Amino acid sequence: xxxxxxxxxxxxxxxxxxxxxxxxxxxxxxxxxxxxxxxxxxxxxxxxxxxxxxxxxxxxxxxxxxxxxxxxxxxxxxxxxxxxxxxxxxxxxxxxxxxxxxxxxxxxxxxxxxxxxxxxxxxxxxxxxxxxxxxxxxxxxxxxxxxxxxxxxxxxxxxxxxxxxxxxxxxxxxxxxxxxxxxxxxxxxxxxxxxxxxxxxxxxxxxxxxxxxxxxxxxxxxxxxxxxxxxxxxxxxxxxxxxxxxxxxxxxxxxxxxxxxxxxxxxxxxxxxxxxxxxxxxxxxxxxxxxxxxxxxxxxxxxxxxxxxxxxxxxxxxxxxxxxxxxxxxx
Amino acid sequence: xxxxxxxxxxxxxxxxxxxxxxxxxxxxxxxxxxxxxxxxxxxxxxxxxxxxxxxxxxxxxxxxxxxxxxxxxxxxxxxxxxxxxxxxxxxxxxxxxxxxxxxxxxxxxxxxxxxxxxxxxxxxxxxxxxxxxxxxxxxxxxxxxxxxxxxxxxxxxxxxxxxxxxxxxxxxxxxxxxxxxxxxxxxxxxxxxxxxxxxxxxxxxxxxxxxxxxxxxxxxxxxxxxxxxxxxxxxxxxxxxxxxxxxxxxxxxxxxxxxxxxxxxxxxxxxxxxxxxxxxxxxxx
Numbered sequence: 001x002x003x004x005x006x007x008x009x010x011x012x013x014x015x016x017x018x019x020x021x022x023x024x025x026x027x028x029x030x031x032x033x034x035x036x037x038x039x040x041x042x043x044x045x046x047x048x049x050x051x052x053x054x055x056x057x058x059x060x061x062x063x064x065x066x067x068x069x070x071x072x073x074x075x076x077x078x079x080x081x082x083x084x085x086x087x088x089x090x091x092x093x094x095x096x097x098x099x100x101x102x103x104x105x106x107x108x109x110x111x112x113x114x115x116x117x118x119x120x121x122x123x124x125x126x127x128x129x130x131x132x133x134x135x136x137x138x139x140x141x142x143x144x145x146x147x148x149x150x151x152x153x154x155x156x157x158x159x160x161x162x163x164x165x166x167x168x169x170x171x172x173x174x175x176x177x178x179x180x181x182x183x184x185x186x187x188x189x190x191x192x193x194x195x196x197x198x199x200x201x202x203x204x205x206x207x208x209x210x211x212x213x214x215x216x217x218x219x220x221x222x223x224x225x226x227x228x229x230x231x232x233x234x235x236x237x238x239x240x241x242x243x244x245x246x247x248x249x250x251x252x253x254x255x256x257x258x259x260x261x262x263x264x265x266x267x268x269x270x271x272x273x274x275x276x277x278x279x280x281x282x283x284x285x286x287x288x289x290x291x292x293x294x295x296x297x298x299x300x301x302x303x304x305x306x307x308x309x310x311x312x313x314x315x316x317x318x319x320x321x322x323x324x325x326x327x328x329x330x331x
Numbered sequence: 332x333x334x335x336x337x338x339x340x341x342x343x344x345x346x347x348x349x350x351x352x353x354x355x356x357x358x359x360x361x362x363x364x365x366x367x368x369x370x371x372x373x374x375x376x377x378x379x380x381x382x383x384x385x386x387x388x389x390x391x392x393x394x395x396x397x398x399x400x401x402x403x404x405x406x407x408x409x410x411x412x413x414x415x416x417x418x419x420x421x422x423x424x425x426x427x428x429x430x431x432x433x434x435x436x437x438x439x440x441x442x443x444x445x446x447x448x449x450x451x452x453x454x455x456x457x458x459x460x461x462x463x464x465x466x467x468x469x470x471x472x473x474x475x476x477x478x479x480x481x482x483x484x485x486x487x488x489x490x491x492x493x494x495x496x497x498x499x500x501x502x503x504x505x506x507x508x509x510x511x512x513x514x515x516x517x518x519x520x521x522x523x524x525x526x527x528x529x530x531x532x533x534x535x536x537x538x539x540x541x542x543x544x545x546x547x548x549x550x551x552x553x554x555x556x557x558x559x560x561x562x563x564x565x566x567x568x569x570x571x572x573x574x575x576x577x578x579x580x581x582x583x584x585x586x587x588x589x590x591x592x593x594x595x596x597x598x599x600x601x602x603x604x605x606x607x608x609x610x611x612x613x614x615x616x
Contacts, residue, residue, distance in 0.1 A: 037521060041430035042442060044423040045492060052461060052489040053449040059460035073463070126355055129348045132340065140352060142600060147359055149599035151550040153567045154588040157574045158362040161369065161581050169365055172381035203358065235344050264453040267552035274575030285455045285553075293557070298459050305456040312453065 064306045068299035079299070086303035097291075101304060104287035107280065108263060111198060116258045118202045120251070123209025128243055131217055141214075148207035156271040159200045163187035163272075188273060193281035201268055205261065209254060216250030217243070248330075252323045259319075260312065284308060366592075370585035377581040392586040399583055404562070405569035409591075412480050412565060413548035416487035420544045421537060424492055428499035429525050433511070443496075450493045454553045461486065462557055478560040486554050491544035498543075502536030503529055539605035542598040549595055566591050 064086055066072075072079035092098040126144060130137055147155065162169040164187075171184040187196045224242050233241065266285035269277050277286050288308070292301030340348075369377050370392050372385045396402055431439060465476035476482035506529055514524040530537065555565045564572075570591070574584050 035436075038430040038434035038436040038439075041426040041434075045427035045446070045496065046442075048423065048485070048489045048492065049446060049449060051464075052486055053452070053457060054445075056457035056460035056464055057452070059464060060456055063460060063463075073466070077467075122355065125351060129351055134348075140356065142603070143356055143359055145599065145603060146363060146596065149546075149596045150363075150592050151546075151567070151595055153550060153552055153571055154366075154592050155362055157570060157584060157588055158366045160574060161585065162362065162365055164581075167378055167381055167581070169361075169381045176380060203362070207359075235340050260451050264455070266454060267550075270552060270556070271571045271574075274571075285453060288455050289458075289553075292459055298463070301459055305453065305459070308453055309456050312451075316451070 060302050061306055063299055064302035066299050068297070068302070070296035073296065073298070082299065086299045087307070089300055090303050090307060097300070101284075101287065101291075103279065104282045104284050107194070107282055108284040111194065111201070111283065112259060112262045114198055115201045115205070115262045116255060118198075119206040119209045119258055119262075120255060122202065122206040123211075123254075124213050124247070126206075126210050127213035127217060128239055130214070131243070144210055145207050147203050148205075148211070152204065152267050153271045155204065156200060156268055159196070159203070160188065160272050163196050189278050191280045193273065193278040197269055197272060197281045197283075200272060201262060201265065204268065205258060209258065212250055212254045213247060216247050220246045248327065252327070256316065256319060260316070263312065366585045366589050369582055370589050372582050374580055374582055377585075392580070392582040393590070395580070396583040396587045399580060400569060400573045400587075402566075402569070402587055405564055405566045406591075408480060408559075408563055409549060409566040412483045412487065413545050415480075415484045416491070416548040417541050417544040419484065420488040420491045420495055421541050423488065424495035424499055424540060425525070425530065425537070427492075427496045428503055429529065431496070431500050432503035433508075443500075446493045446496060449489075458553060458557060461554075465558070477558060478563060480563050483555065483558050483563070483565070486558065487548040487551060488544075490551065491540075491547045495540040495544060498540055499533070499536055502533040506532045535605055539602050542602040545598060546595050549591075 065081055065083060066079040067082040067085065068079045089095070089097055090101055093102045130140065161167075165171060165184055168187070170187060171181075174180045175184045185192055187193065220243065224246075225238055228238055228242060264285055265283060266289065269281050269283045269286045270289070273281055273286075276290065277283070284304075288301050288304045291304065292298055368383075368385050371388050371390065372382075373387050373389050373391065376382065376386060430436070431443060462477065465482050469475050469477055474481075476485065510532065511524040511528045514528045515521070519527060550567060551565075552567045552571070555568045556571075559565060559568060570584070570587055573579065
């Protein structure tokens with residue numbers, strides 16, 4: 001603590017020095033500077049976070065209790081309160097709106113589980129296989145990171161082209177070249193769209209898993225491998241007994257981040273499917289988006305968003321609780 | 332990276348590695364190949380069945396796309412928005428990271444946790460209220476945030492802020508305190524110590540953060556789709572709108588996709604090693 005106080009007490013006579021004019025913009029009264037400087041430094045960040053994240057979040061919760069339809073967009077604070085009305089509509093699963101929300105939620109869950117699992121699997125496999133030095137490793141690393149580096153919308157547009165019915169690469173390979181399908185399939189409408197979305201999402205996100213696992217592997221002490229090699233462990237045993245267990249802590253964060261990103265994903269289905277997503281690829285973010293902006297019913301949209309946030313918070317809290325307990329028990 | 336064992340890996344491992352890495356390479360590069368090869372085909376070659384090897388090569392798509400859609404305007408919008416958001420975000424993050432790294436104060440933990448957790452919220456949750464907030468501010472004060480580049484800049488700068496602050500705190504922490512303390516003793520104010528000593532010493536980190544912020548703003552879709560109008564549309568929204576029309580000149584779209592990808596891919600390849608280093612530091616903590 002002493003050092004902190006020292007650094008905030010500037011040497012005497014500094015403010016009358018020749019440098020004063022140049023610092024004029026940042027001239028702050030002495031009294032404020034002593035304790036207030038860190039807060040002043042944080043002020044811009046706090047201000048922007050407040051405007052773009054915190055206030056809208058609070059507003060969103062307020063809005064979810066209002067009947068905020070097209071009529072009230074210009075004067076939304078004057079919209080009438082509806083209590084839990086929006087929530088009742090959202091969770092009444094036998095009515096069309098609630099039913100559609102539930103379907104979208106279930107599709108999103110299935111999609112998220114598969115996508116996160118595959119991303120993790122591909123990323124971990126590639127990172128472990130590339131742990132040793134070999135020729136071309138650096139080039140391969142750059143190649144594998146390319147999907148992640150490309151602007152999302154550009155690469156999703158390319159995938160949309162590849163999935164075209166008449167002139168796409170996928171039908172050309174599956175139908176014309178391999179003869180797997182009897183006739184060319186539609187990939188961007190109907191049930192197939194689920195798999196198209198899954199492929200694009202995994203293609204885009206597995207490099208992130210790869211990157212994280214690669215970073216995690218750098219912390220595995222080399223001595224462990226050497227000792228086990230002397231004890232006669234083969235490479236597969238080493239992967240199973242040394243590499244995998246030491247990745248546990250990075251996996252905890254990685255899986256959570258992948259889960260949240262995939263579950264919240266908007267851009268991929270929005271760019272891939274265009275105006276209206278098919279039911280099999282109707283992820284929850286897109287669903288809420290169209291429910292809000294097509295009908296201009298912001299109250300219902302906000303209620304759905306709040307429900308989504310509640311779900312994500314519950315899952316995150318549960319996940320952290322369970323994984324932390326398991327880690328403690330193992331330790 | 333530590334090597335696993337001093338002895339050469341067995342053939343079973345080497346073959347698994349070859350096969351798996353080959354498949355992953357094909358998977359990763361397939362869209363890149365399609366993008367590149369299709370962008371060089373004349374229109375009639377992309378409307379018929381797909382061909383692996385282009386029969387006729389042309390650079391016309393790269394010329395025509397600027398007239399088919401107002402790509403130039405989208406480009407200007409994206410560059411202005413992404414650059415301004417990046418510049419502001421980096422400056423704001425430098426100040427905040429300096430406070431967190433060098434000072435003790437009440438509420439520091441709350442600040443870092445809050446800022447980091449905003450990263451996890453679904454964008455859709457604050458999209459609607461932010462939209463109404465911008466419209467409201469516009470009605471009340473006449474400052475046009477909705478539909479303007481300014482509103483988009485304001486939004487995007489906060490998107491990269493959490494990661495930027497987190498990464499810069501790590502960088503600043505790794506700079507010996509003695510350096511800036513010496514500057515303070517020499518009569519520098521805290522801000523001059525920051526810009527004369529700490530910022531130059533952590534330039535790689537700042538570059539990495541800037542590239543990250545630029546990529547975030549360059550690729551954003553959700554907020555751009557709501558917050559822009561015809562004149563302020565960014566590349567993301569303009570290209571998407573064109574690519575989902577019924578009659579699309581796919582060769583031109585592929586050319587445009589390639590052009591918009593070059594700046595960020597180049598940036599990312601520069602960033603890559605800092606990113607791995609930053610993640611490693613974070614994982615150790």
